[in-house]
Amino acid sequence: MIYLRASIEGGFWKRCQELIREKTIPYQWMALNDEIPGAPRSHSLENFRIAAGRSSGQYDGMVFQDSDLFKWLEAAGHLLRDEAPGNAVIRRWAEQAIDLIAAAQQPDGYLNTYFIVKDPAHRWKNLREGHELYCAGHLIEAGVAVARSTGNGKILEVTRRFADHIDARFGTTAGKTRGYCGHEEVELALVKLYRLTMEKRYLSLARYFIDERGRAPSYFEEEAKAADFAPLFGIHDLDYYQARVPVRQLAEASGHAVRAMYLSTAMADIALETRDTELAAACDRLWESAAQRRMYVTGGIGASARNEAFGADFDLPNDTAYAETCAAIGLFIFGSRMANLRNDSRYADVMERALFNGIISGLALDGQSYFYVNPLRVRPEACDKNPSRQFVKYRRQPWYGCACCPPNIARILASLGEYVYHLGDGTLYADLFHDGSVSCEMGGRRVSFRQRTDYPWSGEVSFEFAAEDPVELDLAVRIPSWCRGASMKLNGSRFDVARAMEKGYAHIPRQWRRGDTVELTLPMPVQRVRADPRTEADFGKVAVQRGPVVYCLEQADNGPFLHAAVLPAGSRLSSSRRDDLLGGVVTVQGRGRRWDGAARSSGLYQPDGRPPAAAAGDLLFIPYYAWANREPGEMTVWVRE
Amino acid sequence: MIYLRASIEGGFWKRCQELIREKTIPYQWMALNDEIPGAPRSHSLENFRIAAGRSSGQYDGMVFQDSDLFKWLEAAGHLLRDEAPGNAVIRRWAEQAIDLIAAAQQPDGYLNTYFIVKDPAHRWKNLREGHELYCAGHLIEAGVAVARSTGNGKILEVTRRFADHIDARFGTTAGKTRGYCGHEEVELALVKLYRLTMEKRYLSLARYFIDERGRAPSYFEEEAKAADFAPLFGIHDLDYYQARVPVRQLAEASGHAVRAMYLSTAMADIALETRDTELAAACDRLWESAAQRRMYVTGGIGASARNEAFGADFDLPNDTAYAETCAAIGLFIFGSRMANLRNDSRYADVMERALFNGIISGLALDGQSYFYVNPLRVRPEACDKNPSRQFVKYRRQPWYGCACCPPNIARILASLGEYVYHLGDGTLYADLFHDGSVSCEMGGRRVSFRQRTDYPWSGEVSFEFAAEDPVELDLAVRIPSWCRGASMKLNGSRFDVARAMEKGYAHIPRQWRRGDTVELTLPMPVQRVRADPRTEADFGKVAVQRGPVVYCLEQADNGPFLHAAVLPAGSRLSSSRRDDLLGGVVTVQGRGRRWDGAARSSGLYQPDGRPPAAAAGDLLFIPYYAWANREPGEMTVWVRE
Secondary structure: OOOOOEEEEEHHHHHHHHHHHHHHHHHHHHHHOOOOOOOOOOOHHHHHHHHOOOOOOOOOOOOOOHHHHHHHHHHHHHHOOOOOOOHHHHHHHHHHHHHHHHHHOOOOOOOOHHHHHHOHHHOOOOHHHHOHHHHHHHHHHHHHHHHHHHOOHHHHHHHHHHHHHHHHHEOOOOOOEOOOOOOOOHHHHHHHHHHHHOOHHHHHHHHHHHHHOOOOOOHHHHHHHHOOOOOOOOOOOHHHHOOOOOHHHOOOOOOEHHHHHHHHHHHHHHHHHHOOHHHHHHHHHHHHHHHHHOEOOOOOEOOEOHHHEOOOOOOOOOOOOOOOHHHHHHHHHHHHHHHHHHOOHHHHHHHHHHHHHHHHHHEOOOOOOEOOOOOOEEOHHHHHHOHHHOOOOOOOEOOOOOOOHHHHHHHHHHOHHHOOEEEEOOEEEEOOOOEEEEEEEEOOEEEEEEEEEOOOOOOEEEEEEOOOOOEEEEEEEEOOOOOOOOEEEEOOEEEOHHHHEEOOEEEEEEEEOOOOEEEEEOOOOEEEEEEOOOOHHHOOEEEEEEOOEEEEEEHHHHOOOHHHOEOOOOOOEEEEEEOOOOOOEEEEEEEEEEOOOOOOOOOOEEEOOOOOOOEEEEEEEEEHHHOOOOOOOOEEOOEEO | OOOOOEEEEEHHHHHHHHHHHHHHHHHHHHHHOOOOOOOOOOOHHHHHHHHOOOOOOOOOOOOOOHHHHHHHHHHHHHHOOOOOOOHHHHHHHHHHHHHHHHHHOOOOOOOOHHHHHHOHHHOOOOHHHHOHHHHHHHHHHHHHHHHHHHOOHHHHHHHHHHHHHHHHHEOOOOOOEOOOOOOOOHHHHHHHHHHHHOOHHHHHHHHHHHHHOOOOOOHHHHHHHHOOOOOOOOOOOHHHHOOOOOHHHOOOOOOEHHHHHHHHHHHHHHHHHHOOHHHHHHHHHHHHHHHHHOEOOOOOEOOEOHHHEOOOOOOOOOOOOOOOHHHHHHHHHHHHHHHHHHOOHHHHHHHHHHHHHHHHHHEOOOOOOEOOOOOOEEOHHHHHHOHHHOOOOOOOEOOOOOOOHHHHHHHHHHOHHHOOEEEEOOEEEEOOOOEEEEEEEEOOEEEEEEEEEOOOOOOEEEEEEOOOOOEEEEEEEEOOOOOOOOEEEEOOEEEOHHHHEEOOEEEEEEEEOOOOEEEEEOOOOEEEEEEOOOOHHHOOEEEEEEOOEEEEEEHHHHOOOHHHOEOOOOOOEEEEEEOOOOOOEEEEEEEEEEOOOOOOOOOOEEEOOOOOOOEEEEEEEEEHHHOOOOOOOOEEOOEEO
8 A cells, every 4th residue: 555645735624634733632732631620630641751750650541541642642743744833832742742652661662651650560461451552553653653744763763662572572483472452453553664664574463463363262361361460341252352263254343343443454454465365355344344234324333332342233223322433433444445455435435424424523613522422312311311321422521531532533633634545556546525735656757636625515626637747647536425416527628427437436547737627516415315224223214414414403403302303205405504603514404393392192101192293393404523512402313204 | 008918819810820830939949049950050049058057168149149039938928828739849948948048047136148158247337239138128028928828937037036136226326327228128028027017116117217318428428438348339329229318309210220119119108107298299209200201111110221220201212121020010019009008090000011011021931931121122133243232132031140030020920919909998999900809807897809800801800799798898990091981880780980980990889798790891902002202212103002911013923124114003903812822812913014124225324215115014913021932033012103
């Protein structure tokens, strides 16, 4: 896979990245420093200070607390790639963080503050739960991002020393431990490190972790038998860890959703790098299972709060959806690798669904408060009073005891430029529409495109070839699966999209010259989406979507009892640009029916009663990602038809 | 409250009690003796043997394991009241149990095998979690039942010694502990003991526990502060224990549902015995909350699996319903006390709903396998694959690690004769229809009625006055709230039901003479029941009910995809007697629509797709209580209209 990064220069994602730069990153630095009043304490930086001998005290936080700082540092690294006024302070913080991380590293390269400070006796002894390799993976991702952006060699040096330490410890050769991590992450990170350094050892180590996983006898079971310590979490089910069978035999996405996606991402990476068709076939199965049978319309995955796990096929309850922000991110990155592997637009279709909905729903419009869980239906009183629903929050949260999501969303949005194009076989695939520029080399020649759009609010997208010299290349523009009737002009003349289509992309192979322009028009009417009828929770209901954006009803606009709202099959839906609302959105409105809660029956259960009389009323839909940015209230994505 | 017990002599409940006698009680004796292959070990009897010094070994099982044996013994006690061939062996087992229990009792009267065998240092030190008073309550209930049935003085002596020990230990006078139990039960049991012995001390002690509960400073919080032991369960939320505020201030049924119901039962008992109007008003609030806003159509309560707790008002998800069998039993006994307190049929209406549906659904037709959780919608694959649904079982279970429900259902069904009538102010209230006889004294004269019916399959019920001498009395016959157009004959002549109605009972005050006969006709057409429209999970759906019996669709009769089945508003529903099916039931059939799973959409989410084409098809409904007695499959109570 060729590393390719566009710069985001305008539009929706530029505003988003500036929010990350100006609000989110500074806020999270304070959170990691325990400086946010009223928020759960992170202790993440303090743990490093203690490990580095610069502070005294006890380790605090989850066993994987280091990863929060690493993800923050990765986000900072991505942001530092562009010139921006806010970068000076971010650079200073990043340097402080790197200095501290380096100081905490042990002489042998080992680096994990939990096992340095709190439990040195069990270093590498609790792979199932200890998260050392998981944290190492996030360190590596941070190191690669910072190195790519700033050329800062110090964090890359720390990273490589730890990677080498791991390489010396794990593997199949005599004297090495044949273990792997309970939480996959190091595998995909090692592939990234390989791609940066072109050091084959890192790819081999990643492949070792993939191939070793799930072999009999189970490493985790043997480890547990030998354990002289109490379990940290106590989850023994091997499916949770995708470790019951060798990963090539996996038939469906199951267990902990983030783990499953990070594993799948690495599997696709290795399939791509090593042309491993068996592994690629397993990736196909995992993708189909996750994205075609176990995904919410928002791109959220992992329906089960218990174990943060996948449920059964079409088992997608809306009000108890877990749909962790990190899991949608995991699906997004898995999709990006599948797009590279298969050059089919179906993957970017899902990436886009996750990105505009179930990922950015995890960040409030203030850039400083979060959702870990992303439900599709909420009734606040039920969340308050039902212990089984208490994991569903309807108010944005300042931080978490387990704060994996906030820095994860920061780093993924900061790195968005890495996901918008991919290269394959002389073809430049335009996967995600955005306003920005991309440059790369193809066959020794410089390629450069400037893309302009107000996507997702508008379906007009233009591509202008911006390199000096002409280049022979195939520009493949994704035609989203939600779109009917896409049209294109090439240098002002109609271009036949239908004839150019292959696996969901409109291919434009030609000798590109400076100033050549493609104008793409994606008609963007409001659509009613139906779920596969096997999806019980959505049966008889529709979701409203416009372009890639999924909508919802909020109580603030539509009153309570949203379960009783009806959007009749024939009613017209229109959209309006509302720059004043929720940071600037397109709303959808339509005539429907609402129930005001009057005319209740006289008892809880009435024989031969009548259904409540709903009255005609206007329904106002807002983008799902923007929910819970006003006063708390009900919310629903799916509406009765 | 005057103790009144009918004997069940025929019909539905006689068959049920014979099943309990012939199958359930022997099976449970084996289970308590760890003699059921493949079932979770109880260790209950073995714990007593160890405590009595007759066996060596370690305590095993839950901290409240003693209560399983006590509930079994209570059931045995109730059954021994009637003459039956199976009683000889039950009597022998009961005597063995009593002998063992007596042998385990400590010289000071204390009796709890966990704290005798496993943790003597913390006797009475962990009231919040230790369940000592809870187990004591079940011992008392067993003692009272056995004493009433057999006159066996030995178990009553054990019971009184322990009750006296508790009375000496707890209370407000100097030197006593001002505590109360984390799981209410002893309160209602002490009232039973008072009613048997007429010893006021027991009533006072029950009232002390009620009045002390929830006072500030919190006993549980103070106890936890002083604790030198690890928590057993670790639930600190005082609402779970109904212990945040004094119980007179409780506004809604919340926290652990069984606890809440056992507490409410005792509150109603004490309100009745002491004419405490403030306490009675609190009972009214708790009843309305539980039965009018937080109850499933099956009479199940406690929607939340987490904490086995009540959810919010109208928060009644069907597929994740907890609806523990014990909680429905708790609602039933609370209802019986409210019926005594208020002489209003609304309470027996709910008792009947719980009894015919959410209680007996807990026992398979074989009498030997169980449901702890009683969902209203099941899709087996989802239960298998979604960790958050794994508490929902679709196969009957042989036993449980926490086996509270199996012996609870045995003892409640064995004691049904205690709940079918109640006496108040010269009135004999006929609360639950059954085939049997009741005798009592009123004003020094003997009253006796023989009731005959094939209820719930038929709505014909007759009452014949069977005492020798004439008696002036008011027979109040409940007219169920589900019934429209009830009619009555008195000695063959039409009796005007409408004019005789008061609080849901048809009152027949007269001088009753031997042979006087009331013939009640309750028209029993199939009904469609609608839930209050605030109940999201049931919105747009109907449940089918005939008489007091709630029906469901099973996959065995209707194929899969039951969420897509439709029962159109106008379609005719008919009923059929089927003696060959499920132990003999009345089925309901109607013309509806079914979806066979064909014509699926091409993707998980399709814009502007069409709803699936359901085909006309017959729907066959069976009584809910009889579900999961054939091959495993889907089930639903609520059907789309």
